[in-house]
Amino acid sequence: MDLIGNLLLGLSVSLSPDNLLLCFGGALIGTLIGVLPGLGPTATVAMLLPLTFHLPPVGALIMLAGIFYGSQYGGSATAILVNLPGESSSVVTCLDGHAMARQGRAGVALATAALASLFAGIVTTVLIAVAGPPLAGVALAFGPAEYVSLMLLGLIGAVTLAHGSVVKAIAMILLGLLLSMVGTDVNSGDTRFTFGLPQLYDGIDFVPLAMGLFGLAEIITSLEQTGGAGRTTAPIASLWPKREDVRQAWPATVRGTVMGALLGILPGGGATLGSFAAYSLEKKLARRPERFGQGAIEGVAAPEAANNAASQACFIPMLSLGIPPNAIMALMIGAMTIHGITPGPQIMAKQPELFWGMIASMLIGNVILVILNLPMIGLWVRLLRVPYGYLFPAILVFCCIGTYTLNNSGFNILLMALFGVLGYVLRKLDCEPAPLMLGFVLGPLLEENLGRALLLSGGDPTVFATRPISGSLLAVAALLLLLMVMPTVRRRRDEAFKDE
Amino acid sequence: MPSLPLSNLRPSSSVAAPPRDSSPAPCDTARSAPRNAAGGERTPLRFPVPAPQDLGAGLLIAAFGLAALWMGRDWPTGTLAYVQSGFFPRMIGLLMVLAGAVVTGRSLLTHGAGLPAWGWRPLLGVTAAVLAFAGTVEALGLVPAVLILVGLGNLAGQPLRPVPLALLGGALAAGCVALFVWGLGLPLRVWPLWVSP
Incomplete structure (x- = not known):
């Protein structure tokens, strides 16, 4: 009953005309930007953050959530139509989605992706509403030591997000932690890493960092790859799935949703792992696995459902524990902080209309997304044909103005340019910027709680292992680390053997 | 990346176009055609190490760590029971140097991707x-x-x-x-x- 009462409260917030409009606008703009090749959800959310600065907090979060799943859907559309994944989570969708598009079934693939995402979104939203409050209750019992261990677990989990070397991903987290220390130390008032620049005394703002690392670096990479030319897209014959398609896609959607939601709750699991796992599960279950890669509709429905389920399940640790499980949730936490909201277990009790309003808006947003996208698929296809040379200056201008208006200082634009270059260099060196972002957001929390836990224990570092909750969290983190290192070790050894 | 000129020069080791890299082939096909149109790119440099890309990454990471250690060399670390503002930077700096050393060391021992061309x-x-x-x-x-x-x-x-x-x-x-x-x-x-x- 409580659940229904809460959801009703949320619906009353999110169905207010203002918030409905924001949700709609967010989903629309998110799709619009997310459809552009090379711009994944993280980059899109980072670039559109400034749009929400001047809104009331609830409205801003509703709009950001709308932008997030809008961009996710937009990314799937790009993956299906031009075989270019915006983010690693839509890589799998490329395989069968684009194969379907080449057979002239792009419309069916896009509709399947939209409907599978809708189903997964609704199921997962209910899951968030059910699982959020008890988790927040657990989190209230957390002391500083538990928080440190939880954050370590989250950061280690984030390493799975980065494809590639585990050590490099850890180094990126460390770099993020290092960047988070720039500015005045809250405890002592000492300034650190400021290079004597007064503009840095308040620390590095999170918007220029996110926009530079994701927005600018993505633009540079896209320009390098396309030179500013347009792309050819597959033609669209019909939109609606046939009865046969529905029969095949339906069970795959359900399995994908379950898979995605389970993996999404795990720190660092996220959408990528979910979509890959769902795809391989479908391939294993299929009676004729050789159809996969040739345009099997299950190969679109399952990863898309998993993708959406996982990316919404990520909200659970973010909202209830205040710990972002991936870079996008780190962006959301940054946005909340800008609005003066501290994410964490207390949010549910202190600001129920914000918490439940946001959750209910996810329900509505998912419906809006389908209503919005089915008729507009043709428009997205046309947008994809606009040469990038016309699009990227607009995106650049938007990034610059957004960063500038943070506190009307050109310094933030300079920082953004600097981080753009850094992001590009890191990409070239095969270092993923997503863990960096996570480290940056968690840095201050981690340092504060680490100091506090040590203070409380009288300088005894074993406190992290001996307190039961903290110890088990650390054990899980260690296990994760071990599991991730092992296949790499094996593969590396295999490679070495092959070379000889 | 198979479409880079590098692969023609080094047929044996270039198979190791990052095997863990999940960004798929389509990017490469899209990249190859207008590559010259974007202009300004050169043939990737070749270093006599097995994994030049990792070497670059490792050195960069270690450099960040060393810079942090050097900048924070005079900051007070306090004691474990009462850590001060220099403690966390030093810890992170040390860990970064360590991570950088691991990546660098590995780049000298195992085969990996070459340095990509710069746009x-x-x-x-x-x-x-x-x-x-x-x-x-x-x-x-x-x-x-x-x-x-x-x-x-x-x-x-x-x-x-x-x-x-x-x-x-x-x-x-x-x-x-x-x-x-x-x-x-x-x-x-x-x-x-x-x-x-």
Whole structure:
């Protein structure tokens, strides 16, 4: 009953005309930007953050959530139509989605992706509403030591997000932690890493960092790859799935949703792992696995459902524990902080209309997304044909103005340019910027709680292992680390053997 | 990446186009055709180490760590029971040096990807455009800053012809003024001082 009462409260917030409009606008703009090749959800959310600065907090979060799943859907559309994944989570969708598009079934693939995402979104939203409050209750019992261990677990989990070397991903987290220390130390008032620049005394703002690392670096990479030319897209014959398609896609959607939601709750699991796992599960279950890669509709429905389920399940640790499980949730936490909201277990009790309003808006947003996208698929296809040379200056201008208006200082634009270059260099060196972002957001929390836990224990570092909750969290983190290192070790050894 | 010239030079080890890299082949096919159009790229450099890309990454990581340690060399670390502002930077700096050393060491022992070609033109073009915007938006106002950004940014990709470029700049400047100044009411200067104080 409580659940229904809460959801009703949320619906009353999110169905207010203002918030409905924001949700709609967010989903629309998110799709619009997310459809552009090379711009994944993280980059899109980072670039559109400034749009929400001047809104009331609830409205801003509703709009950001709308932008997030809008961009996710937009990314799937790009993956299906031009075989270019915006983010690693839509890589799998490329395989069968684009194969379907080449057979002239792009419309069916896009509709399947939209409907599978809708189903997964609704199921997962209910899951968030059910699982959020008890988790927040657990989190209230957390002391500083538990928080440190939880954050370590989250950061280690984030390493799975980065494809590639585990050590490099850890180094990126460390770099993020290092960047988070720039500015005045809250405890002592000492300034650190400021290079004597007064503009840095308040620390590095999170918007220029996110926009530079994701927005600018993505633009540079896209320009390098396309030179500013347009792309050819597959033609669209019909939109609606046939009865046969529905029969095949339906069970795959359900399995994908379950898979995605389970993996999404795990720190660092996220959408990528979910979509890959769902795809391989479908391939294993299929009676004729050789159809996969040739345009099997299950190969679109399952990863898309998993993708959406996982990316919404990520909200659970973010909202209830205040710990972002991936870079996008780190962006959301940054946005909340800008609005003066501290994410964490207390949010549910202190600001129920914000918490439940946001959750209910996810329900509505998912419906809006389908209503919005089915008729507009043709428009997205046309947008994809606009040469990038016309699009990227607009995106650049938007990034610059957004960063500038943070506190009307050109310094933030300079920082953004600097981080753009850094992001590009890191990409070239095969270092993923997503863990960096996570480290940056968690840095201050981690340092504060680490100091506090040590203070409380009288300088005894074993406190992290001996307190039961903290110890088990650390054990899980260690296990994760071990599991991730092992296949790499094996593969590396295999490679070495092959070379000889 | 199979489409890079590197693979032709080193048939044996180039199979190791990063096997863990899940960004799929389509990017490569899309990249290869207009590669020359973007211009400004060179053949990747070759170093006599098995994994030049990892070497670069490792050195960069270690450099960040060393810089942090050096900058924080005089900061008080306190004791474990009462850590002070120098403790966390030193810990993270040490860990970074360690991580950098591991990546560097591994790059000398196992085969890995080569250094990719650098897209100097988009990198410099985009960065210059953004820096120019930063330098002009306060002094000259939004409209000139947007026009300068569009003009410089145009050099980052395949340049547009003058007329479409002018139209794009004009439309963007007008759109930004409409959206940000009139619509959202942000306190941005629109024109230079000498035009409208």
